[in-house]
Amino acid sequence: MRKVALFGAPATGKSTLARWLSTELDQPHTDLDDLLFTPDGPLPLEEFRRQAGEITCTDGWIVEGNFSKLADVVWHRADTLVWLDFPLPLIVYRIVRRSLRQLAGRDDSAQARRLTWSTAFFSRRSLLRTAIRKYRANRPRYARQVSETADLGVEIVRLRSPRDVQRWKQETAKGPMESRLQEAARHTTGP
Numbered sequence: 001m002r003k004v005a006l007f008g009a010p011a012t013g014k015s016t017l018a019r020w021l022s023t024e025l026d027q028p029h030t031d032l033d034d035l036l037f038t039p040d041g042p043l044p045l046e047e048f049r050r051q052a053g054e055i056t057c058t059d060g061w062i063v064e065g066n067f068s069k070l071a072d073v074v075w076h077r078a079d080t081l082v083w084l085d086f087p088l089p090l091i092v093y094r095i096v097r098r099s100l101r102q103l104a105g106r107d108d109s110a111q112a113r114r115l116t117w118s119t120a121f122f123s124r125r126s127l128l129r130t131a132i133r134k135y136r137a138n139r140p141r142y143a144r145q146v147s148e149t150a151d152l153g154v155e156i157v158r159l160r161s162p163r164d165v166q167r168w169k170q171e172t173a174k175g176p177m178e179s180r181l182q183e184a185a186r187h188t189t190g191p
Helices: 014-025 032-036 045-055 088-103 110-114 117-122 127-151 162-189
Strands: 003-008 029-031 061-064 080-084 155-159
Touching (some): 014 029, 014 061, 014 162, 029 032, 032 045, 045 061, 088 117, 127 155, 155 162
Parallel strands (some): 029 061
């Protein structure tokens, strides 16, 4: 596992898992939001696709983001696609908890500095309403696109709960560690 695309609804832990994978697999990590949203506004789609494609043309990478419109330049180039597919009530709970923590000043991220009560909960395009709307609208499309990606030979990892994530992390951590131990044994025993 050297090329990993990771996606899921807001508040599922994409960034946390992507950073962990980056460290565990010793591969660079890119959040597609960081590419798309520039100080001058969002990139045009073609430029966004070009930049994402440059990243995924390399030998190893961890890319996170909910941009299935980039499936051909990200998902299809991955050796592993991780879908954090948590239930909607858990996502809602996590969005509310995170937003309240940010609004209380306990988070100094760029998102937290821009967050208001309206953008978190009350406007028509609030984080909460958008997450619910996108969950309902995108989930069937994601399932189809994931199936198409699997048909290309990409390994699909669908994690449906935080417990699944922890279990998968333990399994993933064993693989690289075993490889390191085997590599060390080869070097110490020699021919």
